[in-house]
Amino acid sequence: MKITRGKINSAQKVVVYGPEGIGKSTFAAQFTDPLFIDTEGSTKHMDVARLPVPKTWEELQSEIKYIIENPNCCKTLVIDTIDWAEQLCIESICKIHGKNGIEDFGYGNGYVYTKEEFGRLLKTLEDVIDKGINVVLTAHSQIRKFEQPDELGAYDRYELKLGKKTSSQTSPLVKEWADMLLFANYKTLSVAVDDKGKKHKAQGGKRVMYTSHHPCWDAKNRHSLDEELPFDFKSIAHLFSNKEQLDLPDTQEVETERIKQELDNLVDETQAEETPSQETTIDTSGVPNELAKLMIENGVSKKEIQEVVSDKGYYPEDTPAENYDPQFITDCLIGAWDQVFEIIKQNKKLPWEE
Secondary structure: OOOOOOOOOOOOEEEEEEOOOOOHHHHHOOOOOEEEEEOOOOOOOOOOEEEOOOOOHHHHHHHHHHHHHOHHHOOEEEEEOHHHHHHHHHHHHHHHHOOOOHHHHOOOHHHHHHHHHHHHHHHHHHHHHHOOOEEEEEEEEEEEEEOOOOOOOOEEEEEEOOOOOOOOOHHHHHHHHOOEEEEEEEEOOEEEEOOOOOEEEEEOOEEEEEOOOEOOEOOEOOOOOOOEEEOOHHHOHHHHOOHHHOOOHHHHHHHHHHHHHHHHHHHHHHHHHHOOOHHHHOOOOOOOHHHHHHHHHHOOOHHHHHHHHHHOOOOOOOOOHHHOOHHHHHHHHHOOHHHHHHHHHHHOOOHHHO
């Protein structure tokens, strides 16, 4: 048996649920390189990558298997929404057993079949995770009257909109499967009161998400997040910053090349800071373009050219290079540049020789 210690880098399983219109799809679209399986057609007006809308449970499963077989097609799989996917599951089960609805099974057997089939789907999504691809499931919320056995009275509670009765076992299965269960909702900022001090109207509101369990909603996370955060991907983006560092066979070579490129860029930037740009320090005004190019490429100034030309007795040293005869520049400077440049290098003094 192999015993491992410490943290294991892995893709993550995220479930996001909340009321309709709060922005669950937009939130999911901010994950790295997302690919949507849009079960309800809610991304029509969003600029995202998506697979065809699955019409059956079997089509949904085949699209997930496609992603497993082609893991480079995305870095995040989004199923939007999982409660609409559950309806496809129920339709498939009823069709197989010749039932008109899930209640026709009797004794809650239909919900047991749904749990088993949904469990197989979650197991397939584990294969997606093993490929290094994050999985994000979005869902609508529903409000249910809840009463704890040891408490007096009942209160409203937000839950995943999976199954309409307490006999549904899909919701607990999804909650157990997730690494993060995030509940998004509108937070009332204030409640207006009349002149008699009676509350009568809520005012204002902002979108927030809850990351920990509360009597009024389900939520959890494994990253010690604050219990309440702005409903924005930036609030959890740091949890995915090392996603590209996973030790996966199909991404290791790409990651190594990326790190090498970053190091090369760092060296280039450092050298650029230490060495002034020749294009900005070499004065080539008045000289032909071909000579100017040679001067810039080799870091040669007009003064250095004038010194060589003067040493050889062609022109006085104070004669500007731009005043040389064009034919002399073409034949003697450009045409014999290698010899000219060699003399210039010999005339240069090294810093420690000065």
